[in-house]
Amino acid sequence: MQRVLSGVQPSGDFHLGNYIGAFRQWVADQESHDAFYCVVDLHALTEGIDPAYLRQKTFEAVRNLLAIGLDPKVSTIFVQSQVPEHPRLSWLLECTATMGELRRMTQFKAKGRSQESSRVGLFTYPVLMAADILLYKANRVPVGDDQRQHLELARELAQRFNNRYGELFVVPEAAIPAVGARVLDLQHPERKMSKSVESPLGTIGVLDDPDEIDRKVKKAVTDTDGEVRYAPDEKPGLANLLSLLAVATGRTPQDVAAGYTRYGDLKRDLAEALVDLLRPVRERAASLAAEPVVVEEVLRAGAARAHEIASVTYAQAAEAMGLLA
Ligand code: TRP
Numbered sequence: 001m002q003r004v005l006s007g008v009q010p011s012g013d014f015h016l017g018n019y020i021g022a023f024r025q026w027v028a029d030q031e032s033h034d035a036f037y038c039v040v041d042l043h044a045l046t047e048g049i050d051p052a053y054l055r056q057k058t059f060e061a062v063r064n065l066l067a068i069g070l071d072p073k074v075s076t077i078f079v080q081s082q083v084p085e086h087p088r089l090s091w092l093l094e095c096t097a098t099m100g101e102l103r104r105m106t107q108f109k110a111k112g113r114s115q116e117s118s119r120v121g122l123f124t125y126p127v128l129m130a131a132d133i134l135l136y137k138a139n140r141v142p143v144g145d146d147q148r149q150h151l152e153l154a155r156e157l158a159q160r161f162n163n164r165y166g167e168l169f170v171v172p173e174a175a176i177p178a179v180g181a182r183v184l185d186l187q188h189p190e191r192k193m194s195k196s197v198e199s200p201l202g203t204i205g206v207l208d209d210p211d212e213i214d215r216k217v218k219k220a221v222t223d224t225d226g227e228v229r230y231a232p233d234e235k236p237g238l239a240n241l242l243s244l245l246a247v248a249t250g251r252t253p254q255d256v257a258a259g260y261t262r263y264g265d266l267k268r269d270l271a272e273a274l275v276d277l278l279r280p281v282r283e284r285a286a287s288l289a290a291e292p293v294v295v296e297e298v299l300r301a302g303a304a305r306a307h308e309i310a311s312v313t314y315a316q317a318a319e320a321m322g323l324l325a
Contacts, residue, residue, distance in 0.1 A: 004033040004175075005138035007040040007080070007129070010057040011049055014064045016204040016274070017183035017193030019281075020247055025142050025177065027069040035075040036136050036306065037065060042080050042087065042128060046121040063295050067285035068206065078302030080132065085310035089131040090124070092317055093157050096164075097127050101156070106149055130154035134161075135310040137170040145176055165320040168313070183244065186220040189237040207285050210275045217241075217271040228260040238263070241270055248273040 006026060014023070029035055039061045044054055058079055065077055080086050102108065105126050121128075126149075133141055133154050141151060151174040158169035183193045187202030196203040204216055222237045230253040232239040242253040245266065249256070260266045288294055319325055 001034045002032075002139040003036065003136060003170075004029045004140045004142065005036040005038065005133055005136050005172075006142050007038040007043070007132055008061060008065070009044050010039050010041050010054065010061040011044045011047065013196055013203075014061075014068070014206045015193055015196060016206065016244075016278075019068060019206050019278075020183050020244075021144060021177050021181045022142060023065075023068045025175070029140070029142065030070060030075040033140065035070075036138065037070060037075055037077050038080050038132060038306075039065070039078070040080045040129075040132065043125060046119055046125050048119065059292075059295065062299060063285060063288050064206070066288055066295070066298065067281050069280070069284075072298045072301065076302050076305045077298055078306040079299060082299065082303040083135075083306045083310050085135055085307070085314040086128065086131050089135050089310075089314050089317060090128040092321060093127045093130055093134070093161070094124055095321075096157050096161055097130075097153070101153060102126065105153070107146065126150045126153050127157070130157050133172050134158055134169045135313045136306075137309075137313065138172050139170060140175050141172045142175040142177070148174060148176060161317070161320075165317075168316055168320060181247075184236060184240040186216055186237075186240070189221060189240050204274065204278075206278055206281050208278070209282070213274050213278070214271040217267050217274065220267065222263055226263070228257050228263065228266060230254050230257045238266075241266060245270045245273055248277045 006022070008018075008022075012018070026035070026037060039058055041054060041058045044057075062077060062079065066072065070077055102123055108123060108125070111122065129147075129150050130153060133151075134157070141154075143151060151172065155171050158171045161169055162171075185191050185193045185199050185202035186204070187199055193199075193203050196205055201216055201219055204213055208216070220237060220241060222241070223235050225235075228238070228242075229235070230239055230242050239253065242256050245251075246253040246256045248270070256266075315325070
């Protein structure tokens with residue numbers, strides 16, 4: 001069976017954009033792959049996150065992964081820092097990667113952090129991510145388009161290591177969602193849906209209650225020509241609503257558009273469909289919130305299983321590079 005691995009930052013929130021663009025794929029992949037899903041708390045440290053907040057968000061992220069439908073009996077769900085081989089392999093890979101390569105990473109550049117006061121961890125972030133992937137010899141890595149370059153680096157480091165020290169790592173393939181999987185902000189349809197703190201009305205959280213979902217959909221920005229048709233360039237707000245209803249009901253946006261003449265009717269049906277889509281997520285999250293031991297047990301079992309595999313790969317890499325066993 002092919003192995004799939006992906007990671008999510010505990011600091012990011014779980015919203016409809018992640019759910020449609022990424023998490024639904026994670027859930028589907030667990031049926032057909034040996035799946036590993038990792039909450040990357042070490043990566044969150046690069047942002048200088050508050051300790052109590054990080055602890056809480058990491059726990060919540062694991063709970064949310066269960067809520068969206070990952071099955072811990074089938075998938076390995078774990079927290080990065082609980083498997084010590086991640087930073088250990090990262091060091092070996094840092095001694096494989098070059099300054100030039102990391103300087104070219106657009107995410108690092110975009111954050112404008114190439115300054116004296118920048119954290120070193122932010123610079124080496126992509127190498128730790130490569131370690132996350134290569135430790136498990138993952139074949140397939142579902143990530144957003146913004147991670148494409150990081151995945152390229154992971155592939156390059158795997159190949160370089162293999163050429164220099166002997167065939168060890170699997171060269172991973174990125175699995176990037178189709179353009180249709182891009183959910184836009186309901187208030188600012190020119191950009192994708194991201195954090196609710198930045199756009200409280202434009203972002204639907206996977207745990208939003210039905211009233212919140214209804215309110216946000218009703219307030220979604222459209223346009224004034226009043227004509228229901230699917231035209232993403234001309235009418236991005238409306239197109240976003242049509243694609244969302246299409247995704248939620250398994251149709252095409254054009255099909256959905258054909259069934260409406262009024263924006264209000266479309267919004268009413270969309271709100272209802274999204275409430276239905278997210279209902280199981282909300283219900284699972286509520287029952288898990290009442291039972292923290294379930295999450296604790298998932299963490300324990302996940303770390304043990306991940307460690308079993310990561311420790312073997314790490315030992316092979318260390319030995320290949322000349323470290324004493
Ligand atoms: N950098 C990724 C992001 O911000 C998260 C991540 C860390 C990741 N390690 C990973 C994704 C390994 C896939 C595989 O989205």
